[in-house]
Amino acid sequence: MAAPVNIIVGSHVWVEDPVLAWVDGEVFRINGEEVHINRTDGKMVVANISKVFPKDTEAPPGGVDDMTKLSYLHEPGVLHNLAMRYELNEIYTYTGNILIAVNPFQRLPHLYDTHMMEQYKGAAFGELSPHVFAVADASYRAMINEGKSNSILVSGESGAGKTETTKMLMRYLAYLGGRSGVEGRTVEQQVLESNPVLETFGNAKTVRNNNSSRFGKFVEIQFDKSGRISGAAVRTYLLERSRVCQISDPERNYHCFYLLCAAPPEEREKYKLGSPSSFHYLNQSNCYALDGVNDAEEYLATRRAMDIVGISEEEQEAIFRVVAAILHLGNIEFAKGEEIDSSVIKDDKSRFHLNTTAELLRCDAKSLENALIKRVMVTPEEIITRTLDPVGALGSRDALAKTMYSRLFDWLVDKINNSIGQDPNSKTLIGVLDIYGFESFKLNSFEQFCINFTNEKLQQHFNQHVFKMEQEEYTKEEINWSYIEFVDNQDVLDLIEKKPGGIIALLDEACMFPKSTHETFAQKLYQTFKNNKRFIKPKLSRTSFTLSHYAGEVTYLADLFLDKNKDYVVAEHQDLLTASTCSFVAGLFPPSPEESSKSSKFSSIGSRFKLQLQSLMETLSSTEPHYIRCVKPNNVLKPAIFENLNIIQQLRCGGVLEAIRISCAGYPTRRTFYEFLLRFGVLAPEVLDGK
Structure with missing residues (x-):
């Protein structure tokens, strides 16, 4: 975004600042390429003319609801506009057809009630204030009117509000395409209730976000000829398996582990569960609870959501048995065995957790022990059994935990999809994509x-x-x-x-x-x-x-x-769980086809x-896309704090400034003929008379 050259002495401008990103001021001298500026905070600075941008002195004090209405479409103008709107709790702003949503880090229920949905229903895009409902409505109308599938892509970094935005989109689409007055297990109810189930098993607290989705999700909502929701499918991407065994402080493991530890006493007794701090897979971090979240209530809410999406009592019981088994599995420790490079179960405590794991998975305790510490190698001449050393045995234990958890997650997704059902006659769908934003940590794997x-x-x-x-x-x-x-x-x-x-x-x-x-x-x-x-x-x-x-x-x-x-499952783990007397556990590990087990196909x-x-x-590519870019205003996850540098970085990463740059390269300022005549008609009254 090159700076316009019409900057003169007396111009109001924006100039870069290492802490505040951009600060405004007035030009008092220009010396060739050098511009001398009196900043509004009293500082005097000198900057190259290419780094100085004109300030729109006519911009309304509360900002504009569509950035293309700004007289100057550049980085400081965009940032200042978002900041002014955020101060007034106006968290949504358009850039043409793109919606920018700045996370308020507080509940704003009036923004999402039924009355608000009613207002946006059928309203022309841009007629009302920017809103996530307006994007959902535009995609629904386009689908109905043009008979073409649409998609809404929600992106942004962790903590920017993607998951909540996705839930609002789905609620609005369910409102438009649902059957009024029908309660219970309708398709749209099941679509909505699939959210809390997948969140329980696929979301976790990270440094940047208390409810971070550790998987990507694309929900395809199908509609019949009359615009009613008739089926749906959830596609998931890349669950973060390593989190099951390894977490760093102050993060948490997946929510379901903590919810189960907060279940009613009879449930906890059945699964022989203590507090989260008594389990290795949870106590690598000192964070066990989340502010404002009651895990015991969440556990019951998850069970209710599971009922609605069609997961039976028996299946729910088996699911939580597997979750508990993973916790106990993580507490099995190993010591050096008598032979070189061998290991044994460390002590009575580990033996207790081994037996409990076997009991919960309905498999034989001795077979579980062997599956953890022994490997059988078949050569043309003989069958060799070798024992793993304690480090190898820990690796084997963690591999089993990760495999069981990812299979359980896949089972839940399949179950939700089969339960909701797809409509083979549907010609159109609206897809909602909620996928992890760009990530750059201290350590990236x-x-x-x-x-x-x-x-x-x-x-x-x-x-x-x-x-x-x-x-x-x-x-x-x-x-x-x-x-x-x-x-x-x-x-x-x-x-x-x-x-x-x-x-x-x-x-x-x-x-x-x-x-x-x-x-x-x-x-x-x-x-x-x-x-x-x-x-x-x-x-x-x-x-x-x-x-x-x-x-x-x-x-x-x-x-x-x-x-x-x-992506391989250790043969010993496979054999152990295929032989489980619990049909649910055995179902997670169907016997692998003979030929693939022989050739150990990679x-x-x-x-x-x-x-x-x-x-x-x-x-x-086969749908008409709509974009929502979620922005995280600060790293402390608190309302009313707007960190300029942080936001600029996200706008650059999210392609928002690139989209603006594309507009700038052409004609950034857009006015209707009516507005143009109103403003400049006085220069040519004869044209006005002739209109």
């Missing part, structure tokens, strides 16, 4: 790599769509325009996913060679991409690599990439995820 790959894909879709909309606008208005350049991130996508030489392909290759280590994998990356401008080798590391994403550079630690990419999480993403992008 395989999960962040996949999450940021997703965001690169969505960013490309967003850019192309916004760009296309812009060009269509010019064609419609019969304006002469030249081709607008925009940043294309295809080179990053090629680096990650191209076959045969992309990062995912090289990772799969490394996983298939028994001698590969994370170091050899990292060396292969350094060698392959040494001339790629999007790939950087950090100076002092042998196993890290940095990718230059559209939203900034992220350094990944390759140390666990190989382990996390392998299955890669990265490649499977790439295919899932491909299919998601195909679905999105």
